[in-house]
Amino acid sequence: MGKDECKTMLDALNKVTACYRHLVIALGSTSDSQNLREELKKTRNKAQELAVANRTKLTALLKDKNISKDDRAEYERLWVLFTSSVELLEVDMKRSLEIGQDFPLKVPTRHLIQTGMTGSTTTVAARAMSVQNMKYEADANIDTVDLKELETEIAQVDQMMEEMEMKVQVAPWAVEAKQEAGAELKSTVSVGNSSVGVISICEEEPKETVEGETGLMKVFAGIIFTGVLLIAGILGYLVVNL
Amino acid sequence: MTINTLSQDGVQRQQMPCLTKMERMIISMQDPDMGIKLRNQRLLITVIPHAMTGLDIVEWLIKKCSISDEEALHVGQLFVKYGYIYPLKEPRNLILKADDSSYRFQTPYYWMSTRWPASELDYAIYLAKKNIRKQGELIEYEKECYNALHKRINHTWDFVVMQAREQLRASKQRRKGDRIVLECQEQAYWLVNRPPVSPEHYKLTTLTKNTIIEHNRISLARNRVKSSICLESYVKYCEQYQPHDPIMQGCLPSNPWITDDIMFWNMNSETVALPTKLRVERWSFSFMELLNDQMGRKEFLTYLEKEFSAENLCFWQACEDVRHGETAKIPEKVDEVYKQFLAPGASRWVNIDSKTMEKTLEGLKRPHRFVLDDAQMHIYFLMKKDSYPRYLKSELYKNLLARAIVPQETKKSVFPFMRRQRHSSPSPALATQTAEDDGKAKYSNSNSGTASRL
Numbered sequence: 001m002g003k004d005e006c007k008t009m010l011d012a013l014n015k016v017t018a019c020y021r022h023l024v025i026a027l028g029s030t031s032d033s034q035n036l037r038e039e040l041k042k043t044r045n046k047a048q049e050l051a052v053a054n055r056t057k058l059t060a061l062l063k064d065k066n067i068s069k070d071d072r073a074e075y076e077r078l079w080v081l082f083t084s085s086v087e088l089l090e091v092d093m094k095r096s097l098e099i100g101q102d103f104p105l106k107v108p109t110r111h112l113i114q115t116g117m118t119g120s121t122t123t124v125a126a127r128a129m130s131v132q133n134m135k136y137e138a139d140a141n142i143d144t145v146d147l148k149e150l151e152t153e154i155a156q157v158d159q160m161m162e163e164m165e166m167k168v169q170v171a172p173w174a175v176e177a178k179q180e181a182g183a184e185l186k187s188t189v190s191v192g193n194s195s196v197g198v199i200s201i202c203e204e205e206p207k208e209t210v211e212g213e214t215g216l217m218k219v220f221a222g223i224i225f226t227g228v229l230l231i232a233g234i235l236g237y238l239v240v241n242l
Numbered sequence: 243m244t245i246n247t248l249s250q251d252g253v254q255r256q257q258m259p260c261l262t263k264m265e266r267m268i269i270s271m272q273d274p275d276m277g278i279k280l281r282n283q284r285l286l287i288t289v290i291p292h293a294m295t296g297l298d299i300v301e302w303l304i305k306k307c308s309i310s311d312e313e314a315l316h317v318g319q320l321f322v323k324y325g326y327i328y329p330l331k332e333p334r335n336l337i338l339k340a341d342d343s344s345y346r347f348q349t350p351y352y353w354m355s356t357r358w359p360a361s362e363l364d365y366a367i368y369l370a371k372k373n374i375r376k377q378g379e380l381i382e383y384e385k386e387c388y389n390a391l392h393k394r395i396n397h398t399w400d401f402v403v404m405q406a407r408e409q410l411r412a413s414k415q416r417r418k419g420d421r422i423v424l425e426c427q428e429q430a431y432w433l434v435n436r437p438p439v440s441p442e443h444y445k446l447t448t449l450t451k452n453t454i455i456e457h458n459r460i461s462l463a464r465n466r467v468k469s470s471i472c473l474e475s476y477v478k479y480c481e482q483y484q485p486h487d488p489i490m491q492g493c494l495p496s497n498p499w500i501t502d503d504i505m506f507w508n509m510n511s512e513t514v515a516l517p518t519k520l521r522v523e524r525w526s527f528s529f530m531e532l533l534n535d536q537m538g539r540k541e542f543l544t545y546l547e548k549e550f551s552a553e554n555l556c557f558w559q560a561c562e563d564v565r566h567g568e569t570a571k572i573p574e575k576v577d578e579v580y581k582q583f584l585a586p587g588a589s590r591w592v593n594i595d596s597k598t599m600e601k602t603l604e605g606l607k608r609p610h611r612f613v614l615d616d617a618q619m620h621i622y623f624l625m626k627k628d629s630y631p632r633y634l635k636s637e638l639y640k641n642l643l644a645r646a647i648v649p650q651e652t653k654k655s656v657f658p659f660m661r662r663q664r665h666s667s668p669s670p671a672l673a674t675q676t677a678e679d680d681g682k683a684k685y686s687n688s689n690s691g692t693a694s695r696l
């Protein structure tokens with residue numbers, strides 16, 4: 001069915017856009033590296049392929065005049081999802097160009113910002129590309145070479161968006177979302193449980209500083225000590241009485 | 243210092259220079275030798291590097307910029323306020339404390355940028371993510387924002403939910419330390435860009451509401467002209483003024499800028515005996531043209547004296563003086579005007595209708611610059627509708643028009659060598675060119691900063 005195909009393709013585009021954003025956030029920080037630049041390039045290309053595929057499919061479906069009203073409403077909703085995704089992608093591409101130009105990797109006087117992130121982004125990129133392990137095969141000067149390609153790609157995406165606006169007459173404000181407020185809470189996939197406990201550290205006043213730790217330890221030690229004392233007392237009493 | 247990052251028309255093309263300067267300082271703080279000393283942040287199980295204390299920041303600023311304690315603290319505060327550095331222990335409290343409270347640098351993607359303002363869609367995605375993580379336990383103002391956004395960008399809400407889920411899944415791929423940093427970073431970004439609004443801001447008093455309503459009502463009632471009509475009158479205006487434009491039509495006797503002959507200016511000065519014909523013709527275009535020309539005003543005054551309505555023009559002139567004159571002298575000037583023109587039985591009493599007269603007399607109790615505006619407007623229109631057309635038809639004007647001179651164009655002498663040089667002085671463009679060439683040569687030699695010798 002056209003609709004299901006569209007939905008799966010849109011999901012894929014959505015996933016790649018989210019991963020791309022995640023990678024762009026790491027640009028310029030201490031987790032930036034040659035690998036990251038290559039990951040960005042690959043993710044970006046994949047996103048563009050998906051975008052083009054989505055566009056052809058959706059325009060074909062929307063141009064068809066013999067579809068029912070419900071179908072048409074559904075396709076328009078998918079179209080709005082698609083355009084939002086592409087807009088997000090375009091903004092992220094432009095930002096990655098800007099930050100990439102500001103933080104070249106080979107210049108020793110340009111320092112990367114020490115943000116506290118030190119891990120690699122391989123797993124995120126692997127998720128985007130739907131592979132198990134990422135292979136890195138780019139040259140050493142990918143950070144500068146890639147930027148030129150990025151500029152041309154941004155121009156292409158801009159042009160694609162303009163064409164889309166011209167050719168497809170969908171009023172975005174007329175689309176009604178299927179999800180109501182708070183729909184994300186009904187998700188069956190537990191996305192946050194493992195991080196919930198950890199995040200509370202950032203939010204409230206964390207007592208997990210070095211002093212806090214030793215304080216906690218002290219309390220534990222005190223409890224154990226009093227427990228031992230109690231047991232010793234009881235034993236002694238029993239010994240005395242028996 | 244407040245940095246207003248919201249421009250009138252939306253997106254700025256350039257990053258604001260103050261923000262670029264802050265970015266440069268942040269980058270110089272990263273220097274492994276000369277930058278800030280970083281420590282590790284210990285949480286229960288994880289250790290996250292790259293934390294610094296407030297004291298470190300202040301000391302580094304003092305050393306690097308050779309400034310005082312107070313100033314360093316203030317500069318540090320700016321970094322925290324605009325989101326380049328965020329506090330770790332009390333994230334909602336965006337101030338810098340010069341003690342051992344820890345801070346961390348923000349990643350470049352989340353730096354304050356006028357080119358990429360924080361968008362509603364991103365905020366909606368962030369709130370949706372937080373909603374998922376906290377299982378629906380958002381803070382009060384965040385709940386309100388969430389509901390407002392749900393209404394406002396309802397058409398992309400599906401996208402918001404999908405993207406929120408995907409972004410969380412993507413971040414699950416990182417290790418724990420990085421995940422914590424990511425969440426702290428994003429939270430700090432949104433605390434800077436969407437700070438909680440205090441309830442006092444919401445209270446619009448009835449007074450302000452009424453002024454806003456009144457202002458909007460006046461704007462609605464404003465006269466609007468169709469562009470077709472506007473353009474027609476613009477074309478007519480251009481056609482009417484073209485013969486009078488020295489650049490388009492050429493000026494007689496000759497253009498002083500070309501021939502160095504200032505006859506043109508002399509003939510058109512204010513105190514000349516006989517005006518030029520073009521000048522007198524211009525007086526017939528509009529009443530304002532007549533009044534703006536000193537000679538025209540004098541002529542008009544002579545005419546009005548003959549008609550026994552000279553006090554109108556004198557009153558108008560006096561009102562102009564009040565409007566454009568010194569503020570300190572306004573009360574005495576207004577008093578003079580009242581005595582001469584408005585008081586009952588005044589020597590030069592002007593004829594104003596009773597309503598305007600009442601209003602003006604009321605206003606005279608508290609004189610300000612524009613208190614005589616209504617009366618002045620009334621007299622102006624009186625003169626324009628009544629006296630001005632009659633003046634243009636009068637003998638006085640027609641005589642002047644007949645007597646007005648048309649200057650002769652300076653004769654080009656027969657012998658070429660006798661002619662006055664058309665371009666007597668070298669063109670200024672050539673002068674700057676040679677100066678620049680000299681400047682460039684000197685610059686490359688001496689490596690100095692200034693290259694222009696203009």
